[in-house]
Amino acid sequence: MDELGKLHQLIIPFLGHNITINLEVILMTWIVFALLIIIGLCASNKKSILPRPIQSLGELIVSLLYELTEDALGKELAKTYAPLICALFMFLLFSNWLGLIPHLEEPTKDLNTTLGLGIMGFVIAHYAGIKSKGIKAYLKEYFQPIFFMMPLNVIGELAKIVSISFRLFGNIMGGSIIILVVSYLTYSLILPPFLYAFFGLFVGTIQAFVFTMLTVVYISVQVK
Amino acid sequence: MALDVETIVSLAAYVGGGLAMGLGAIGAAIGEGYTAAQANMAVSRDPKNSGEIFKNMLVGQAVAESASIFALVIAILLLFLDVPAPTLLKAAALFGAGISMGFGAIGSGVGSGYPGGKACEGIARQPAVASQLTTNMLIGSAVCQTPAIFSMVVALMLMFINFGNAPLFPTWAAYLGAGISMGLAAIGSGYGGGLAAGASCEGIARQPRTAANVTTIMLVGQAVAQTPSIFGLLVSFILMFKSFPESTALSASMALLGAGICTGFGGIGPGLGNGMTAEGAVRWVARNVEHAGDLMRIMLVGQAVSQSTAIYAMVVSLVLIFVV
Numbered sequence: 001m002d003e004l005g006k007l008h009q010l011i012i013p014f015l016g017h018n019i020t021i022n023l024e025v026i027l028m029t030w031i032v033f034a035l036l037i038i039i040g041l042c043a044s045n046k047k048s049i050l051p052r053p054i055q056s057l058g059e060l061i062v063s064l065l066y067e068l069t070e071d072a073l074g075k076e077l078a079k080t081y082a083p084l085i086c087a088l089f090m091f092l093l094f095s096n097w098l099g100l101i102p103h104l105e106e107p108t109k110d111l112n113t114t115l116g117l118g119i120m121g122f123v124i125a126h127y128a129g130i131k132s133k134g135i136k137a138y139l140k141e142y143f144q145p146i147f148f149m150m151p152l153n154v155i156g157e158l159a160k161i162v163s164i165s166f167r168l169f170g171n172i173m174g175g176s177i178i179i180l181v182v183s184y185l186t187y188s189l190i191l192p193p194f195l196y197a198f199f200g201l202f203v204g205t206i207q208a209f210v211f212t213m214l215t216v217v218y219i220s221v222q223v224k
Numbered sequence: 225m226a227l228d229v230e231t232i233v234s235l236a237a238y239v240g241g242g243l244a245m246g247l248g249a250i251g252a253a254i255g256e257g258y259t260a261a262q263a264n265m266a267v268s269r270d271p272k273n274s275g276e277i278f279k280n281m282l283v284g285q286a287v288a289e290s291a292s293i294f295a296l297v298i299a300i301l302l303l304f305l306d307v308p309a310p311t312l313l314k315a316a317a318l319f320g321a322g323i324s325m326g327f328g329a330i331g332s333g334v335g336s337g338y339p340g341g342k343a344c345e346g347i348a349r350q351p352a353v354a355s356q357l358t359t360n361m362l363i364g365s366a367v368c369q370t371p372a373i374f375s376m377v378v379a380l381m382l383m384f385i386n387f388g389n390a391p392l393f394p395t396w397a398a399y400l401g402a403g404i405s406m407g408l409a410a411i412g413s414g415y416g417g418g419l420a421a422g423a424s425c426e427g428i429a430r431q432p433r434t435a436a437n438v439t440t441i442m443l444v445g446q447a448v449a450q451t452p453s454i455f456g457l458l459v460s461f462i463l464m465f466k467s468f469p470e471s472t473a474l475s476a477s478m479a480l481l482g483a484g485i486c487t488g489f490g491g492i493g494p495g496l497g498n499g500m501t502a503e504g505a506v507r508w509v510a511r512n513v514e515h516a517g518d519l520m521r522i523m524l525v526g527q528a529v530s531q532s533t534a535i536y537a538m539v540v541s542l543v544l545i546f547v548v
Contacts, residue, residue: 068440072517152535156528159535162458163451170457171370174377181380185301198366206367210447217444220517221524 025110032094032107036087062086068213072220077128081219084124088117089212096172096204100196106204108172111165118165121215122157129222164214171207175199229310236315240322241302244379247326248295248333255288255337255418262341266348273351277344280358284340287365291333291372291414298325298379305383313387316396320403321379324460327407327488328375328414331495335418336365342422346429353432360428360439364421367446371410371417371453371495378406378460391470397477398468401484402460405541408488409456409495416449416499423503427510434513441509441520445502448527452491452498452534459487459541466545479548483541490537497530 010021043058051059065086070078092108099106107113130138142153179199183192263281267274302322307314343361347354382399424442428435463480471477505523509516 071437072520152532155535155539156532159451159455159531159538160528163448163454166454166458167370167447167450170374170377170454174373177377177380178373181384202366206363206443210443213440213444214447217520217524221521224521 022110022112024105025107025113028098028105029095029107029113031104032091032098035094036090061090065089065212069216072216073223077219077223081124081128081216085212085216088121088215089208092117092168092208092211093205096208097200099172099176099204100200106172106176108168109176111169114165114169115161117168117211118161121164121218122161125215125218125222128219132223160218164211164218168207168211171203172199175203229312229315232312233307233310233315233318236319237302237305237307237322240319241299242322244295244302244322244325244329245299248292248299248329251330251333251335251414252289252292252337253333255334255340256285258334258337259284259288259340259344263344266344270348270351273347273354276351276354277347280347280354280361281340281344283358284337284343284361284365287362287369288333288336288340290369291329291336294372294376295325295329298322298376298383301383312392313390313396313399317382317387317399320400321382322403323400324375324382324403324407325379327404328379328410329372331411331414331416332369332372332418333414335415335499336368336421338418338422339364339368339425342425342429346425349429350432353428353435356432356435357425357428360435360442361421361425363439364424364442364446365418367443368414368417368421370450371414374453374457375406375410378402378457378464381464385464387464390467393470393472394468394477394480397480398463398466401481402463403484404481405463405484405488406453406456406460408485409459409491410453412492412495412497412499413450413453414495416495416497416502417446419499420445420449420502420506423506424510427506431510431513434510437513437516438506438510441516441523442502442506444520445498445505445523445527448524448531449495449498449502451531452495455534455538456487456491459483459538459545462542462545475548479544483544486537486544487534487541490540491534494531494534498527501526501530 010023012019012021039054040058043054046052047055066078066082069082069085073081095106095108095113098104099109126138142150144153175195176199179192179195182195186192259281263277266277270277298321302318305318307318339361343357346357350357382403387395420442424438427438431438463484468476468480501523505519509519512519
């Protein structure tokens with residue numbers, strides 16, 4: 001139970017400020033990167049007309065996500081953004097599933113990961129908006145319906161980052177806390193595997209999908 | 225009758241446990257009742273498939289019950305919790321945990337009854353897609369539980385995290401406020417998410433070929449409808465983990481309590497309203513799937529506008545915490 005609310009941190013003093021590095025989170029993120037690269041290489045290695053199982057799995061995932069992006073953004077923009085969306089989804093999926101392996105933890109359990117991805121999506125969406133509408137039309141939207149609504153519109157946009165990143169963080173961290181407490185109370189008998197299946201596989205998949213879809217939709221709201 | 229610290233801590237734990245289960249029993253019962261009512265209607269419409277409908281009703285009710293089961297777990301933990309070092313601060317935290325879980329279970333309980341009921345109705349209408357409807361119902365009602373899960377997490381944190389020796393004033397108000405903020409803010413979001421999930425089951429029964437679009441827009445709609453409860457979670461995290469300077473003035477405590485109440489109540493309406501928006505969008509995507517992209521955009525913009533009141537509430541709470 002003592003693990004609850006504790007983190008392994010590396011604190012480096014730098015010019016009067018403390019730089020805090022969450023070591024475990026970085027290690028887990030690198031593990032996810034390595035897994036993704038290995039699977040990517042396996043899926044694209046020795047491509048053939050008659051695909052091997054892993055190639056068809058890769059094609060299935062990529063084509064599904066391409067279609068979803070095309071539905072929301074249209075054919076032209078999908079070419080630009082679909083690779084990003086595929087990468088985002090696969091990263092989140094593997095991150096959320098990583099907790100199933102003993103001694104590994106989900107990188108998305110840390111707010112820094114989800115907030116970083118949320119800010120990334122926000123910047124990309126607004127960049128896409130400025131690029132397609134022009135800076136004037138983009139800025140004009142903040143003064144809708146009346147000019148003094150500007151600060152509230154800005155806060156509303158910023159609140160999107162908070163909601164998208166806390167949604168993922170809250171779900172994954174909540175699941176792991178519930179698993180920790182229940183494992184402690186039941187001496188790790190019977191219940192924890194089912195909880196891992198629910199929170200890790202099921203909720204993890206849904207939340208990865210929701211985060212990806214919201215990023216796509218935020219881009220499409222900005223573009224059109 | 226002398227009230228020593230130990231008595232006050234167990235008092236808070238017992239009252240908190242009672243509140244958690246008492247309030248937590250409200251929602252799920254209503255939701256399950258709705259599911260059963262729709263199942264009755266569905267059986268009378270299509271008696272041949274009564275077995276399938278009955279099975280679906282039981283599965284739907286079992287999922288809808290989970291919010292109450294969370295409340296039961298928290299209540300039992302509060303009743304039998306062994307506090308190693310009882311302090312008045314712990315008493316406030318335990319009471320807050322009970323409030324958070326009790327209120328937090330209401331919305332998700334009522335909400336997750338809707339997909340169950342609509343799925344029963346849908347099976348009567350389109351028996352061929354029964355398994356698809358059950359799957360969609362399970363996804364929808366599981367996502368509905370998110371606000372209740374957030375409440376449970378806040379309750380567990382208040383109960384088990386050792387916050388060290390923070391000053392009693394005004395930290396007691398912060399812990400109580402954290403519970404109130406999360407608990408109340410979860411009501412609207414849970415209920416609203418249920419409306420969207422119900423509409424998606426109805427939509428798939430109407431047009432099974434649109435299932436992929438309907439499920440996608442349901443998930444996005446539910447996720448956005450959960451935003452007010454995420455604001456509640458954010459405010460309660462700040463209240464729990466920010467260290468406040470000691471101050472015996474009552475106003476400092478009341479500011480923190482007010483911050484919790486503000487985000488809590490402020491989240492009820494937007495959560496429900498966003499759920500209604502999502503319900504409308506999901507229902508009409510099933511009828512007019514060609515324009516799913518437009519519908520989703522308009523849904524999001526509408527939800528963002530109706531969410532602005534939750535954002536005002538959160539801004540006021542943050543001002544109360546950081547400025548006042």
